[in-house]
Amino acid sequence: MGPEGDLVAPRFERGCRCFAVVVDGAIAGYGWLSTGPEWIGELQLEIRPRPGEAYVWNCVTLAEHRRKGIFRSLLAGISAHARDSGLRRLWIGSVAIPAEKAVGPSGFEPALRFTTFTVAGWHGLRVRPSSNRSRAEDALAAVRIEAGVHLWRSRPRRH
Numbered sequence: 001m002g003p004e005g006d007l008v009a010p011r012f013e014r015g016c017r018c019f020a021v022v023v024d025g026a027i028a029g030y031g032w033l034s035t036g037p038e039w040i041g042e043l044q045l046e047i048r049p050r051p052g053e054a055y056v057w058n059c060v061t062l063a064e065h066r067r068k069g070i071f072r073s074l075l076a077g078i079s080a081h082a083r084d085s086g087l088r089r090l091w092i093g094s095v096a097i098p099a100e101k102a103v104g105p106s107g108f109e110p111a112l113r114f115t116t117f118t119v120a121g122w123h124g125l126r127v128r129p130s131s132n133r134s135r136a137e138d139a140l141a142a143v144r145i146e147a148g149v150h151l152w153r154s155r156p157r158r159h
Contacts, residue, residue, distance in 0.1 A: 031059035111139035
């Protein structure tokens with residue numbers, strides 16, 4: 001996990017689960033699953049999944065394995081494990097990168113759309129609901145924020 005290697009033990013201690021895709025005996029990609037509160041660094045918000053829900057986060061495909069379906073395989077494995085564990089809903093955030101194309105086909109549907117910026121120590125966030133009102137309301141409750149534009153002092157943290 002490179003510069004985040006020191007965060008692995010604390011993540012396991014708070015109940016996070018790590019999943020990996022292994023190719024030829026080596027890790028090609030990994031991701032985390034949490035049923036408890038987690039910090040969403042890009043948004044500078046905390047998500048609090050409710051009972052029966054979990055958050056998929058910090059998914060990484062190592063550079064030499066990109067564009068080979070590793071992320072899609074990772075999402076399929078995490079989703080199957082979650083279902084088998086009795087979880088009813090998974091939350092995931094995505095950004096506009098090629099791997100994002102795997103999110104929808106993996107069964108995830110948009111709930112909220114975020115636009116962010118950070119400048120001179122301030123973090124701005126625009127929150128817009130998806131067309132599915134019920135799903136958007138559930139997502140807003142999970143991240144404890146209202147739709148609209150928000151501005152606060154930037155508060156990055158490692159987790």
